[in-house]
Amino acid sequence: MRAGVYRRFGGPDTVGVEEVPRPSLGEDDVLIRVHASTVSAADHRARSREVPRGLGLLAAAGIGAFRPRRRVLGMDVAGVVAAVGTDVHRFAPGDEVIAMLGAAFGGHAEYARIRSDGAIARKPRNMAFEDAVTLVFGGLTAQGFLRQAGLAPGAAVLVNGASGAVGTAAVQLARHHGACVTAVCSDANRRLVTSLGADRVIDYRTEDFAAGPAGYDAIVDCVGNASYERVRHLLRPGGALLLVVADLPAILRAPIRSRRTGHRITTDAGKPTGHDLAFLVDLAEAGSFRAVRDRTYDLADVVEAHRYVDTGHKRGNVVLRIAADEPVGADEPIETRQETAS
Template sequence: MTMTTSIRPTMTAAVYRHFGAPDVVRLEQLAIPTPRPGEVLIRVHASTVSVADHRARSRDIPAGLGLLAALGLGIFRPSHRVLGMDAAGVVEAIGTGVTAFAPGDRVIALMAGAFGGHAEYVCMPQDGAITRAPESMTFEEAVTLVFGGTTAHGFFKKVTIGHGTTVLVNGASGAVGTAAIQLAKQLGAQVTAVTSGANAELVTSLGADRVIDYTTQDFATAGDTYDVIVECVGNAPFEKSGASINPGGALLLVISDLWGMLRSRGQSRRSGKLVTSDVGKPSADDLAYLVNLADSGRFRAVVDRSYDLADVVEAHRYVDTGRKRGNVVLRIAAPDEHREQGPTS
């Protein structure tokens, strides 16, 4: 293992040992993980507090998925004490056999269900969803590509989107929604964003061609149809939105309950329209695709608020409101370290 001599034996991490409200999260000192063969140790500068973190911490799970979630999150207490599905930072050390990265490399990574990003260090397999960070972005900006970006990109790989494809994004102002707008536009789509009127300016600035204010209009009863509907809210299952999908089109269920998942295959077969909740397994190539877009100015970081690690409870409270726009970023590194980690030239 290659490790710098400045590494400390312990790290600060946001730990939760019980499910519940935001204040179950506490800062604790944990042992810094040691990279195993094939792993890299990342000194985390930024992560996000996502809807996935909210669901894991609060056990606010879509209907019917409680048992399945318990198997991954823990039955009586959390299986993963440190939340955070993504990270942006610097490779601090490498395990034996690592050739893809070296200490000092700026990286972004998706740990997904393994979590661990809300800590000063996290280990990641070199062949996992990890790639070099965008040269044009700070870590706080770069980390916003990961969770929402890979989710939207993963679903879009299930369909064909090209010039003139009509895409509706329901829940367009969240982490996945803001990424979906940008990615669909890069593929040539005409994008309709469903959000509140207060977020119309944001989604339009990201490329949305049309905005539907859900507080005054229900897209599913308006009579318009689309080639692809991206469902990021959980309130537009196929039973409601199917008539709004063109023949041969698709409903991409970013959020679905168990009933929606179980029925999706039969709905696809009977309707001739793809209905899926399968995002696939994000890879390093998926992250690299997003990095390329960011470095070429075609994908923008959307940050609602940023919090220091010491204020992680407040970050959770804000995410719990369900009103975040884009991403809530958690700054892990000390302030002086953040000042030194801007984009490389």
């Protein structure tokens, strides 16, 4: 199968399209013929090794020290089930699905594998694959953080970095919960975030959102510049600071500060589930969650996709269109991975 492969850390030019072995299939696995994935901020960090302060050693353990541990990037996929393991009963070949591969990566390829009990759900019936995949990375991340805020109708939420993949999802989900949303982004993206449900927009280029008055029940920081020291005065008692981007000091201090201050501070979205993804699908089918797609590239143009993401100015999601050359045929059996007990 074809895949976008990188064999060393660095810039967009480190990625190239190569032929690689198709994933094998275990008893509990679902093999997806991928139609679309996204090139996300997580792909940028993994490829470039540019991570928040203090996370270099953790990054080395997760993505590799001297060379990539997983050579195919892509944390999400939308596609068609090509084959299932013998113990899989929830999905069948031909099902149209979306899935979050997470830290296992592998989405920038013609086929991807996920366990059937992972974050996989049937695709929204009213969305094309290229739009459906935009629900996954940003939607699950925003959902995981906002769930911890315990939002009630009428809550006030500030989303810092509201025009990115996670930010556009956070605006929509907060609005779905009945919150009043303040979006921080450039003025060029004012119309976009307003159309998604933002009640107020702060242009970060002309106004410091942290200089505003107190009154937020939750602050979602998708940028990495809303430290607790900078924004604590903005939070109401019991309010939540949701740090989507955080350095090591912030991660270590979060549980201590949560106990001492009465504010809920978290740097972890939690592990997404198929149920979480199905919830987003239901919202999309009801018209309550929109796909936000900035640009779409073919797999052959994966370098250009990475180059655009590296600018840091994408609106919503950058989609990578991937189409397998041919379906799995009877003359090309799926290899079964041998599982060993540990």
